[in-house]
Amino acid sequence: xxxxxxxxxxxxxxxxxxxxxxxxxxxxxxxxxxxxxxxxxxxxxxxxxxxxxxxxxxxxxxxxxxxxxxxxxxxxxxxxxxxxxxxxxxxxxxxxxxxxxxxxxxxxxxxxxxxxxxxxxxxxxxxxxxxxxxxxxxxxxxxxxxxxxxxxxxxxxxxxxxxxxxxxxxxxxxx
Amino acid sequence: xxxxxxxxxxxxxxxxxxxxxxxxxxxxxxxxxxxxxxxxxxxxxxxxxxxxxxxxxxxxxxxxxxxxxxxxxxxxxxxxxxxxxxxxxxxxxxxxxxxxxxxxxxxxxxxxxxxxxxxxxxxxxxxxxxxxxxxxxxxxxxxxxxxxxxxxxxxxxxxxxxxxxxxxxxxxxxx
Numbered sequence: 001x002x003x004x005x006x007x008x009x010x011x012x013x014x015x016x017x018x019x020x021x022x023x024x025x026x027x028x029x030x031x032x033x034x035x036x037x038x039x040x041x042x043x044x045x046x047x048x049x050x051x052x053x054x055x056x057x058x059x060x061x062x063x064x065x066x067x068x069x070x071x072x073x074x075x076x077x078x079x080x081x082x083x084x085x086x087x088x089x090x091x092x093x094x095x096x097x098x099x100x101x102x103x104x105x106x107x108x109x110x111x112x113x114x115x116x117x118x119x120x121x122x123x124x125x126x127x128x129x130x131x132x133x134x135x136x137x138x139x140x141x142x143x144x145x146x147x148x149x150x151x152x153x154x155x156x157x158x159x160x161x162x163x164x165x166x167x168x169x170x171x172x173x174x175x
Numbered sequence: 176x177x178x179x180x181x182x183x184x185x186x187x188x189x190x191x192x193x194x195x196x197x198x199x200x201x202x203x204x205x206x207x208x209x210x211x212x213x214x215x216x217x218x219x220x221x222x223x224x225x226x227x228x229x230x231x232x233x234x235x236x237x238x239x240x241x242x243x244x245x246x247x248x249x250x251x252x253x254x255x256x257x258x259x260x261x262x263x264x265x266x267x268x269x270x271x272x273x274x275x276x277x278x279x280x281x282x283x284x285x286x287x288x289x290x291x292x293x294x295x296x297x298x299x300x301x302x303x304x305x306x307x308x309x310x311x312x313x314x315x316x317x318x319x320x321x322x323x324x325x326x327x328x329x330x331x332x333x334x335x336x337x338x339x340x341x342x343x344x345x346x347x348x349x350x
Binding site (some may be wrong): 046047048049050052053054055056057058060063064065067092094096099101102104105106108109110111112113114117159162163170171172174175 | 221228345
């Protein structure tokens with residue numbers, strides 16, 4: 001149900017995006033269509049600094065570690081909003097699994113750790129390139145490094161728009 | 176019950192440590208007593224790279240982000256065991272709390288994030304200085320930056336000894 005709602009919102013949003021691009025193209029007829037999703041993984045993201053962690057229950061059953069490049073970390077620490085161009089936020093997702101060895105050490109079942117990696121998601125700030133999606137380019141790469149279908153990607157922006165007051169970024173900085 | 180068991184193990188271990196130091200002191204009568212716990216927070220740990228995440232249920236109800244300095248990260252990636260001297264591993268702990276804003280965006284209660292910071296724990300590898308505790312110096316600093324009582328600290332080593340095959344380090348590297 002939720003997925004369908006998101007898709008409806010995504011389609012409505014996309015219609016707006018296409019409408020916008022169609023109008024824009026009247027003024028810039030030779031310009032290429034704006035790439036609205038990331039097509040390659042940003043370099044060196046695994047070396048970036050730590051922003052925060054998250055866990056999603058349900059179908060996702062995920063552990064996330066959210067990292068930021070230098071521009072993103074600086075913006076977070078100085079509470080700069082909107083995020084400046086060049087900021088990139090990465091969410092590294094893993095399975096949320098019980099730790100048999102930790103539980104054995106604790107003497108009870110209480111410990112959960114990161115299991116297999118599942119995907120990495122990105123938000124890249126470029127207020128011109130991604131003007132149609134709030135200045136953010138969204139990316140999702142499965143553990144084989146491959147992107148996913150556009151129908152899925154079109155759900156990113158409408159959901160992130162729900163947190164407009166923090167420039168579409170849900171994750172808060174963990175001190 | 177578990178705490179008591181840990182304390183008993185800790186006391187037994189401490190007895191061994193004291194015995195060891197007593198013997199050592201016969202040869203080096205003027206040497207100061209070995210500091211077995213960290214007394215100050217390692218510099219710059221919040222800039223370190225990401226190792227993995229963890230969640231503990233129960234009384235701890237914690238989210239951990241585990242970071243490593245350059246020596247620790249290199250050792251993890253190259254699977255070097257034991258960890259070389261100079262390696263430092265930091266566990267940044269936060270309250271595990273539901274995210275009202277994320278749940279609203281998802282349309283259901285499924286999201287947990289890092290709440291207030293609670294403490295930061297460290298393991299510092301120095302095979303000489305911390306020879307009595309497997310080459311690791313343990314540290315625990317509450318959010319006010321203060322250390323905790325020795326009785327608590329003495330539970331670190333006996334528990335970490337349970338994972339001797341990974342040089343006393345429970346956390347595995349998340350790719």
